Amino acid sequence: MRVLLSTYGSRGDVEPLAGLAVRLRELGAEVRVCAPPDEDFARRLAGVGVPMVPVGPSARALTKAAPPASSLSRRAADLIAGQLDPVTAAAEGCDVLVATGPLPAAAGALSVAERLGVRSVSVTFQQLTVPSPHHAPLAYPGRPLPPEVTDNRALWDLDAQNINALFGEALNTNRASLGLPPVDDVRDYVLGGRPWVATDPVLDPLHERPGLDVVQTGAWILPDERPLPAGLTAFLDAGTPPVYVGFGSMPMHASSDVAQVAVEAVRAQGRRAVVARGWADLSLIDDRDDFFVVGEVNQQALFRRVAAVVHHGGAGTTTTATRAGTPQVVVPQLADQPYWAGRVAELGIGAAHDGPTPTLASLSAALRTALTPETGARATAVAGRVRTDGTSVAARLLFDAVR
Structure with missing residues (x-):
């Protein structure tokens, strides 16, 4: 055939x-x-x-x-x-x-x-x-x-x-x-x-x-068998699980502000961060060693090693994070993304950010919800039901x- x-x-x-x-x-x-x-x-x-x-x-x-x-x-x-x-x-x-x-x-x-x-x-x-x-x-x-x-x-x-x-x-x-x-x-x-x-x-x-x-x-x-880059693995091994931040194919036209806000919100929770460049070309915001920038990477492997996933709410990213059993914060930009944000909140496996433009206060509040033990337990339970x-x-x- x-x-x-x-x-x-x-x-x-x-x-x-x-x-x-x-x-x-x-x-x-x-x-x-x-x-x-x-x-x-x-x-x-x-x-x-x-x-x-x-x-x-x-x-x-x-x-x-x-x-x-x-x-x-x-x-x-x-x-x-x-x-x-x-x-x-x-x-x-x-x-x-x-x-x-x-x-x-x-x-x-x-x-x-x-x-x-x-x-x-x-x-x-x-x-x-x-x-x-x-x-x-x-x-x-x-x-x-x-x-x-x-x-x-x-x-x-x-x-x-x-x-x-x-x-x-x-x-x-x-x-x-x-x-x-x-x-x-x-x-x-x-x-x-x-x-x-x-x-x-x-x-x-x-x-x-x-x-x-x-x-x-x-x-x-598609089961992803690619190893994580050595530098990323070393960063993950060097401390507690970080928070992943990435917006996939979304241009995020105020990308430098988004990266700044996201990293500061993660730091406010006492966490490190892994930032994915994506199509917004997110990059370093300072020279501190508590966050790591990655390009194309095996999300299936990475999401299993982070404390939470902050993303735009694409169907694929939402499904990958759900299968990993990792709490999510969805910052929807357009199209079907508000729907996926709503489903994450309804299932109790994360938080839906209100609107496409996060602030330090709004993203910090969403992260606090995602990082609770109750959300983590629910994310783990739902992961076992995904086909x-x-x-x-x-x-x-x-x-x-x-x-």
Whole structure:
């Protein structure tokens, strides 16, 4: 069986595909991944022996550009157009294509699969983009949801209109170049009738979706066997467990202030800190020896050795910290991150920071909650309930679909 896994985005979009690719390969499938050409992604996939097909511009450069909301449609058109040729070449002869990532990217990949007559599956790494009467949709930049509308069904109707206005013309222009008919409802086209949600059911309990046969596979996790850098290991061994601070792919445009605030808040708890540079390029704030700066690192190993994890609330980081049994402080920035912050607080495994901009007082208060023995005990208990078979479930479903 030949499988193409297609995405566009940050590490949180690429890492799960690496996990599924490795599992599929273990079962005898031939797999390749379409992903942005960023060096980190290429190195990660090469490290586990998975071929990567670069697609589109650098995701990191695009994220750091911080475009105005008015350019969202144009960037979506460029993203879809940039996918057609490389995804088409990569999908030739495949038995199935798995499409993930932002909605325009998934729509482009699914259109390629349609053009080639290849089976396809649409996957999301959080359930908030799948219509449900139990929650409202996520708002798009420049198109806030009207606060006076409280009926979730009405909000989902508005969401479909916004998606069509933002992405419909771009998608259909590119579909025409493939000889495909136009799509009337972009969201319905991407979801199809049986979308997959690749999240853990303990961390992300799935609500019923009338009219949709939603499949929850469990989170797609790639076991990480990489050793921690020698300098980091020496720092960890030299004292009590530190607090990890990292915001992943979030630009954190006031990055120097964020690093200063975070380290001072950690110091106020009598703790040392490990600071991840991330896409915000967080760096040293002074020459004291009670914190250590790291780049790309094995989070699975590191999170098991820290007292708490302060992060932005990406699905992957939240799941990794939860599996490690380590208390969390989530400082959500955008999109689904407030949802993950809320789930951490609801489960009692950490604290949800109120808003995207931490202060010394607000982050100190959140850390005090996360570092209590009660939170630690709850984090340990919940970790034992997190499933580890998500990639096996997804791989089995793909093999069954092809058969």
